[in-house]
Amino acid sequence: MSLAEKLIEEFEKDPRAKKRLAELLVVEPDVRLAMINALMAEVATRRDLGELRSEMRSEMGQLRSEMEGLRSEMGGLRSDVGSEMGQLRSEMGELRSEVRSEVSRLRSEMGELRAEMRSEMEGLRSDVGSEIGQLRSEMGELRSEIGQLRIEISSNFRWTIGTILVVWGATVIPILLRLIGAI
Numbered sequence: 287m288s289l290a291e292k293l294i295e296e297f298e299k300d301p302r303a304k305k306r307l308a309e310l311l312v313v314e315p316d317v318r319l320a321m322i323n324a325l326m327a328e329v330a331t332r333r334d335l336g337e338l339r340s341e342m343r344s345e346m347g348q349l350r351s352e353m354e355g356l357r358s359e360m361g362g363l364r365s366d367v368g369s370e371m372g373q374l375r376s377e378m379g380e381l382r383s384e385v386r387s388e389v390s391r392l393r394s395e396m397g398e399l400r401a402e403m404r405s406e407m408e409g410l411r412s413d414v415g416s417e418i419g420q421l422r423s424e425m426g427e428l429r430s431e432i433g434q435l436r437i438e439i440s441s442n443f444r445w446t447i448g449t450i451l452v453v454w455g456a457t458v459i460p461i462l463l464r465l466i467g468a469i
Contacts, residue, residue, distance in 0.1 A: 297304045463469045
């Protein structure tokens, strides 16, 4: 490590030594003049401040004129928006009245459809009732016919059995008697 680095470290560690060095530098006229010249380059002068003020005033004037322009544009936009809103409100009113008329028309049509459906259902009920009555009477007739057929079948069955017995008795009994030797 160099001697300059060691010296800087010592100044950093000891605040009293740092203060003493600053006092020694300020007392010396040549060093003080060099420091003042270096600081003067960094310090703003009155002329610099005046120029800065005039620039700021011109910037503020431009900003004010821009703000006025924006205000006038906003006023125009407000009037445009107001007229658009008025048109939208009138269109909304028209749409509401159209929707209301459509709703009332649909309600009346639904009422008519309900009435038609009720009358058709009543007609269908009466038709179904008459059809059921006819079917019941036909079923009654079929039952009586089935009863008649049972009686006839029973009678025919008896006649068939009787005939079979007669035929069997007339043919089979003589054959059996002959085989036995009784005839």
